[in-house]
Amino acid sequence: MSDFNNDFFEDLLATESLDSGKTIGELINEKTNGQLLVSGQATYELAETHKHDFEIMKKCCLAELENMKITGLIAAPYYFERAAILARKERDYAFEVEIIETYINEIATFYKAKSIRIGEGVMAGPTYKALEKRLVKAKQLLMKSL
Numbered sequence: 001m002s003d004f005n006n007d008f009f010e011d012l013l014a015t016e017s018l019d020s021g022k023t024i025g026e027l028i029n030e031k032t033n034g035q036l037l038v039s040g041q042a043t044y045e046l047a048e049t050h051k052h053d054f055e056i057m058k059k060c061c062l063a064e065l066e067n068m069k070i071t072g073l074i075a076a077p078y079y080f081e082r083a084a085i086l087a088r089k090e091r092d093y094a095f096e097v098e099i100i101e102t103y104i105n106e107i108a109t110f111y112k113a114k115s116i117r118i119g120e121g122v123m124a125g126p127t128y129k130a131l132e133k134r135l136v137k138a139k140q141l142l143m144k145s146l
Helices: 007-013 024-031 045-049 054-071 077-089 092-115 128-143
Strands: none
Touching: 007 024, 045 054, 045 077, 054 077, 054 092, 077 092, 077 128, 092 128
């Protein structure tokens, strides 16, 4: 079964042509009235320039989850890993646990809804696996800090 929200993309392609010279990202931003943007930019534009900005990475996580709900495109694990790394640097272990658990739970829910087998796709990737390992350590650090 497709990972995409077919209704969203069918509607998008019915109103816009890929021959318009616009990228899919630009078309999605227009269709959603920019609600998936963070500080006026797409999350992928912020990945390198703001990777050390904890607040921006948190906003990117929320935007990626919203994008997943609207378009059916899997939320990129990169932003969740960056937010987790930055949370640990701040010794905010509770947030680190929360953001990782949120991502893992949202992906599992998405997979179930789309009848995708657990462990495939993004779940098989190195960043997702790193998040799973990081969660174990983050929980240990949180318990020690209480």
